[in-house]
Amino acid sequence: MIIQLKANPDEAIVTALTKRLEATPATVIRIKNHMAIPELSHVDLTPAEAANVTEVIEKTPAAVLGSRLFQPEDTIIELPHSIIGGKGHFTMMAGPCSVESEAHLRKMAKVAREGGATILRGGAYKPRTSPYSFQGLGEAGLKYLREAADENGMDVITEVMDEDHVDLIAKYTDVFQIGARNMQNFSLLKAVGKTRVPVALKRGMAGSIDDLLNASEYIAAGGNHQIMLLERGVRTFDNKYTRNTFDLAAVPVLQKLTHYPVIVDPSHAVGVWDLVTPMAHAGVASGASGMIVEIHDDPEHAFSDGPQALKPDTYKKMTKEVFEMRRLMDSWEA
Amino acid sequence: MIIQLKANPDEAIVTALTKRLEATPATVIRIKNHMAIPELSHVDLTPAEAANVTEVIEKTPAAVLGSRLFQPEDTIIELPHSIIGGKGHFTMMAGPCSVESEAHLRKMAKVAREGGATILRGGAYKPRTSPYSFQGLGEAGLKYLREAADENGMDVITEVMDEDHVDLIAKYTDVFQIGARNMQNFSLLKAVGKTRVPVALKRGMAGSIDDLLNASEYIAAGGNHQIMLLERGVRTFDNKYTRNTFDLAAVPVLQKLTHYPVIVDPSHAVGVWDLVTPMAHAGVASGASGMIVEIHDDPEHAFSDGPQALKPDTYKKMTKEVFEMRRLMDSWEA
Amino acid sequence: MIIQLKANPDEAIVTALTKRLEATPATVIRIKNHMAIPELSHVDLTPAEAANVTEVIEKTPAAVLGSRLFQPEDTIIELPHSIIGGKGHFTMMAGPCSVESEAHLRKMAKVAREGGATILRGGAYKPRTSPYSFQGLGEAGLKYLREAADENGMDVITEVMDEDHVDLIAKYTDVFQIGARNMQNFSLLKAVGKTRVPVALKRGMAGSIDDLLNASEYIAAGGNHQIMLLERGVRTFDNKYTRNTFDLAAVPVLQKLTHYPVIVDPSHAVGVWDLVTPMAHAGVASGASGMIVEIHDDPEHAFSDGPQALKPDTYKKMTKEVFEMRRLMDSWEA
Amino acid sequence: MIIQLKANPDEAIVTALTKRLEATPATVIRIKNHMAIPELSHVDLTPAEAANVTEVIEKTPAAVLGSRLFQPEDTIIELPHSIIGGKGHFTMMAGPCSVESEAHLRKMAKVAREGGATILRGGAYKPRTSPYSFQGLGEAGLKYLREAADENGMDVITEVMDEDHVDLIAKYTDVFQIGARNMQNFSLLKAVGKTRVPVALKRGMAGSIDDLLNASEYIAAGGNHQIMLLERGVRTFDNKYTRNTFDLAAVPVLQKLTHYPVIVDPSHAVGVWDLVTPMAHAGVASGASGMIVEIHDDPEHAFSDGPQALKPDTYKKMTKEVFEMRRLMDSWEA
Known part of the structure; x- marks a missing residue:
């Protein structure tokens, strides 16, 4: 239920109403002039309360703090070297699936950067x-x-799988990645929600749009609003030639519903390197705010996920094209 | 099984081998220097036969006549006003979901043409x-x-649902459309396979890539090789905000496996008009040879599928962008 | 929309209302004291009309003629040797996947009958x-x-794939089977709907419950109400060890919604013979009105679907157990 | 890869081979006369090694420690009041979705026990x-x-969601439940694998059979072999009338592949109380070793999942029938 308050409501009455609702019990989330109460769909208002309310909407969106209803403007995440979200920014993230050795990672980081990541x-x-x-x-x-x-x-973006690692990983990373298998690991979501490190939340293999939004709300409810959402393919019957089914319509769907940036991961979506470039093109064309891809100079000997890694030259050609495509799209909005 | 023949094989021996295999019984398809025998995976060759064979491959691809193995070059379908398939061509198809009246269709045809269809x-x-x-x-x-x-x-492209309508519809149309629900209506596929009218075959809601290729082979086996394949979304658990899940990775997957042109249908894939433009962008970016979209000047009163129809202005902006994107992509291949 | 009429309504007014609605245009289906108008969800009634109406329900069920709303009692299909549907009947159907030869079929028919089919x-x-x-x-x-x-x-039950075969097959069969791939072959559904031969309609691989009910309505709308519905597994991501996912909850779901008998097909659902017996047990336990299974005396040389065929002894043990289970369940309802 | 050793192999040679393989690096799991090396599919054996080996199999099963290949006999889990797994045992587990209060739980426990749980x-x-x-x-x-x-x-069986709760919950429970959303929460799996408390592992919403087996191996690899697997429905396109699709064929599939007991959860599979009884019938008929169901005396006011809870009388009728069905099935095996 959403209770839409008048401009400049009587805050004493709002506070009393909040207490009354919380006692039912229910959670009341105040965002500007809205009160969202996800567990309830109806309330009987006193005349004094009603005088401060313009509208009561029965249904609460899956993510309250993430909803465009209450925050129409884009969330923009600022890192030392990157800006994620908002008009005019497109962020490339790249690197090997696994960190394999110091030397190898330095080599791959150089390639990633040369490609614009x-x-x-x-x-x-x-x-x-x-x-x-x-x-x-x-x-x-x-x-x-x-x-x-x-x-x-x-x-740096790197995965955290375990709430006991949150503090350790926070010392090294700029962004926590929550993997698809942990999208509904609520203990982990709560743990990263208590930090102020940005979180990239991957959609689970059977995660509906609403599940993903609800999962993001576990993070936001802890006070961490620096969230981005990653589409990386869902599991369907169609799994002979691709690892997952890349659901690119999720990009504009999420952008309608939430202000968080949406990032695409063509590497995991398809799982085969020679499909990554066309799906990277499709990904930027869908309107995503950024992309994360896997690269490797010797995919056959990669410690993990070798078949989906782009070699350096392929990667650089791909990113050049992706940035050109993004610039073309920017010209339409100018 | 595929039997790869030597250059200039002894045709008498090949003919005898063919007869021997057909008597097992099995179908033998000769394409240039290949013999494909889908039902068999093994044959004992006589020394004379073996002398004419360079290799025997156990597995036959889902579509034999459609396979890149035997025809690496693209199928190009030439119509009076359109060329479908091959490098440098991108074909736009547009119009209302249903023909509603003569006047309405004339109006919509004009809009479609103005947008480049x-x-x-x-x-x-x-x-x-x-x-x-x-x-x-x-x-x-x-x-x-x-x-x-x-x-x-x-x-003109229009749907044929019924083998008894094939002759009638052939009098009016340039391309038969086979709908998703009829992808495995084998009687209908055989019927259009006997004509020489190009066929646009839509992928079924639960159609795997191999199912789609096998279905195309029903048409090709009848002698009609003018086939294009349409990706229009598959059915998954994710159906609250979109009608289907648009499987754009199917575009490059099919392009690897078959020489038939691949067309995308963003309208049916998403089912909601304001997602059509971003998915049209993603569709052209995936490398498809063309696109089919639904338009209507008064979607709320459309006889069918109104919610997914683009209004004329939105349609024209979308096609302008799609053609620009295609030109950008052409510049990479030049 | 459903318009619920009073007992003994003024038929002149009902007829006038029907004409008025049909002119919108819309289809009006009268079943006893109900008028169902699937395309409409609202009507403004005159006072005279309203006086003959007890209730207007906005939503029409997927199958009108098949709905329990208007016919609470089970449809019972009577054949010369079998009764399908209703309390106390459980019908076994068995035989080979393909008719392979006269001699082989006679042998298999004897086995089928010995097992109680x-x-x-x-x-x-x-x-x-x-x-x-x-x-x-x-x-x-x-x-x-x-x-x-x-x-x-x-x-006899046998599949019809082609509307041009309807008359021919009707001369030989007692029941038409419509296969999963043709569940939404509407021309075929209309064709069998014009006959008075009972129809067994299989659920498509991506067929929702509502799709199946709507498909059955194409048959019923032609006047053929002798319909049974077959659950044979749906297509999901889980297809390594079984061909399909057997959706047994569809049995009680359909039984709530429709009066047509529901039959289960464990053979196609799993595709592997040693899973057929436990799924036959589960199938009868789910409350189905009957079962259809594939048998073969030499599965390795079957012309089609050998891996899922039960050998005669396994089949007979299975049916004995299935009938015992059904009798136990009957004892609970007595 | 599986290396099948001779009876009474030369253990010095086996130890040396193990060290050699572990240095590649790879994990070598010795179970009786088998060595399983999941990461490798090939090894060149010296003549001395080969003399101690009867066979090398390229593929390793998804769960090594859980595989029937190496342990044909059923795992049987013995609790103070229950035996889970093996012939002749069928275990009923019941209770409310959430513990709501001391008094309510005592009431529900009494009902559960009266119904045979x-x-x-x-x-x-x-x-x-x-x-x-x-x-x-x-x-x-x-x-x-x-x-x-x-x-x-x-x-007692109760869910653990958080590795930091493992020790606390172990003080109170007889069985840990790992929920569907945590099936691939590998940190949690490792944590319960270090205990010696039996674990009931639920299949994830998009969990394939192999994913479930691999997840169980995370527990077993820690030394905890008291594992049971729970089928609770998977997520598919068919979700209007049921919450999930109950995949009962998973029961015999898992029983072929693994020696762990398989339990069914009809409540979560369907999510609607009036479908629970037929699916409980189907569940026991599929051959499961036990069942877990949700009960509530006042479902409309349940703190969670009320719509799927059975009221006490319905529950008791259901369990009586389920036990009768199980006895009938036992009579076939006697």
Whole structure:
């Protein structure tokens, strides 16, 4: 339920109403002149209360703090080297799937930067389907990421899988990534919600748009509003030639519903390197605020996800084209 | 199984081998220097036969006649006013969902042409989920289509749902459309396969890539090789904000596997007009050879699918952008 | 929209209202004291009309003629040797996937009957994914089916894929089967709807419950009310170990919504013979009115779908158990 | 890769081979006379090694420790009041979705026990889609569970969402439940794998059979082999009338692949109380080792998931029928 207040309402009455609703019990979220009460769909207002209210809407959106209803303007996330969200910004994030060694990561960071990326990706803690697959270098990997990023004037994004790692990883990264498998790991979402480090939340394999928005609300409810949402493909019957089904319509759908930036991940969406470039083109064309891709100079010997990694030259051609496409699109909006 | 023949094989031996295989029984398809035998995966060759064979491959692709293995070059479909497929061509198809009246269609055809479409779409026979929904104007609708297209220098695409209508519709249309619900209506596929009218085959809601290719082979096996494939979204769990999930990765996947042109249909993929423009951008960016979209000057009173129709001005802005994007992409390949 | 009439309404007023609504235009379906108008959701009634109406419901169910709203009692289909639907009847249908030869079918019919089946299944016209796969024996197959069924005191069910075959197949069969791929082949549905031969309509691979009900309405709208609905698995991401996902909850869901009998097909649902028996148990336990299964004495050499066929002994053990389970369930309702 | 050793191999050679493989690096799992090396698919054996090996199989199953290949006999989990798995045991688990209060839980535990359940379910920590929904009573809820179970001679199952809660919850529960949303929360899986408390692992909404088995291996790799797997429905396009699609074929599929007991959860699968009884029938008929269901005496006022809760009388009728069905099935195997 959303209670739309008048301009300059009587705050004493609003406070009393809030207390009354919270006692039912229910959560009351005040955003400017709106009160959102997700658990309720009806309230009987006293005449004094009604005099301060212009409208009561039965349904609350999936994400309250993330909704365009209450904040029409885009969330813009500012990092030392990157701006994510808003008109006129397109952010490229690139790097290897896993951090493999200090030397390799430095090499890849240089390539990423040359292709226009301002954020370096790389997994130090890896969520692997099998417990017997490579699980990441841990803290050493975080150090290599930080150093390689600093050396190239880049920011860092890396995955956090475990609430007990939140503080450690926060020391090294500029952005937390929450992986698809943890989209509804609510303990982890609450943990990153307590920090002030920006969070990139990936959509789960069976995550509906509303599930993703609700998950983002777990972070925002903790006070961390620096959130971006990542579309990386969903799981469908169509999985012979691609790993997932890239749901690009989710980009404009999310942009209608929420003010958070939406980022696309063509690498995980398709899982095969020679489909990444056309899907990167499609991704920027869908209107996303940025892109995250995997690169590797020797994909056959990559520690993880080699088949979907772009080699340096392919990557640089792709990003050049993606930036040109974005500039063309900017010209339409000018 | 594929038997790869030597250059200039002994045709008497090849003919005898063909007869031997056909008697097992099995279908043998000869394409240049390849013999494809879809039902078999193994054959014992005599020394004389082996001397004419360079390689035997166990697996046959889903579409034999449509496969890039045997025909690397693109199929190009030439109509009086349009060229579909091949480098440097991008074909726009537009029109109302249903043919509603002669006057309305003439108006819409003019708009479609002004936006750069060279093919006019419109349904005279409509596949509707409910038997109580509007089922189309029938032959009168076909006449209006032909006249409106001729008046504007356009070709016609319209759906055929019924093998008994094939001859009638062939008198009016330049391209048969086979709808998603009929992708595996094998009797209908065989019927259009006997004509020489180009066929636009839509992917079914649960159609895998291989299902779509196999379905195209029903048409090709009848001798009709003028086929294009349409991606229009598949059915997934994600159906609250969009009608279907637009599977744009299918475009490059199909382009790797088959030489038939691939067309995208953003209107049916999303089902909501304000998502059509971003998905049209994404569609052209994915590398498709063309696009089909629904337009209407008064969507609220459309006889069918009003919510997904673009109004004339939105349509013209969209096509202008799509053609610009295609030109940018052409510049990369030059 | 549903207009609920008073008992003994003024029929002159009802007729006038019907004409008025039909002119909008809309279809008006009168069932006892209900008027269903699927295309409309609102009407302004005159005082005279309103005096004959007890209630107007905005939403029309997916199948009007099939809805429990207007016919609470079960549809019961009576064949010479079988009763399908209603309390206390459970119908077993069995036979090979394809009719392969006269001798083989007679052998299989005997096995089917010994296992308690009263309906013989077998495909004479086969819908095959590839045009190069065995397409069925055609009319010869129909004759073998009729003879083998008669010899064993059984009824026949066989698939019709093509509206031009409806009359021919009607001469041989007791029940038309519409396959999953043709669930929304509306021309075919209309064609069988014009006959008075019972129809078994299979749910499509991406067919929602409402799609299936709407499809059944195409048959019923033609005047053929002898319809049964078949659940045979839907297509999902989970397709490594089973061909489809058997959606058994569809059985009680359909039974709530419609009066048509619901039949389960464990063979196509799983596609692997050793899963058929547990899914046959689950199928009868879900409350279905009957079951259709594939049997073969030599599955490795079956012309189609060998991997899912039960051998005679396995089949007979399974049906014995299924009938025992059904009797146990009957004891709860007594 | 699986290396099948001879009976009584030369252990010195096996140890040396193990070291050699582990140095590649790779994980080597020795189970009786098998060595499983999930990351590798090929090894060149020395003549001395080969003399101790009977066979090398390229592919490793998804769960090594859980595979029937290496342990054909069923895992049987023994709790003070319940036996889960193996022939002749069928375990009923019941209780409210959330622990709501001490008094309410005692009442529900009594009902659960009267219906034949020997394990009491109830959530003290609740994974809710929205952060504003009721999140559970926490440790107080655990105490109520333990007391209500003890009072009725029952065991306890309750969900753990957070690795930091593992020790606390272990003090109160007999079985940890891992919810669907956490199926691939690998940190949590590792944490419960270090305990010796039995774990009930729920299949995720988009979890394939192999994903579920791999997830179970995270637990087993920690040394905790007391695992049961729960089928609770997967997410598909078919979600209007049921919350999920109950994939009952997963029961026999899992039973072929793994020795862990398989439990069904009809309540979450369908999400609507009046479908629970037929799906409970289908669930036991599929051959599951047990069932978990939600009950409530006043579903309309339940703190969570009220619509799917069975009232006490419906629950008792259902369990009586389920046990009768199980006895009938036992008679077939005797």
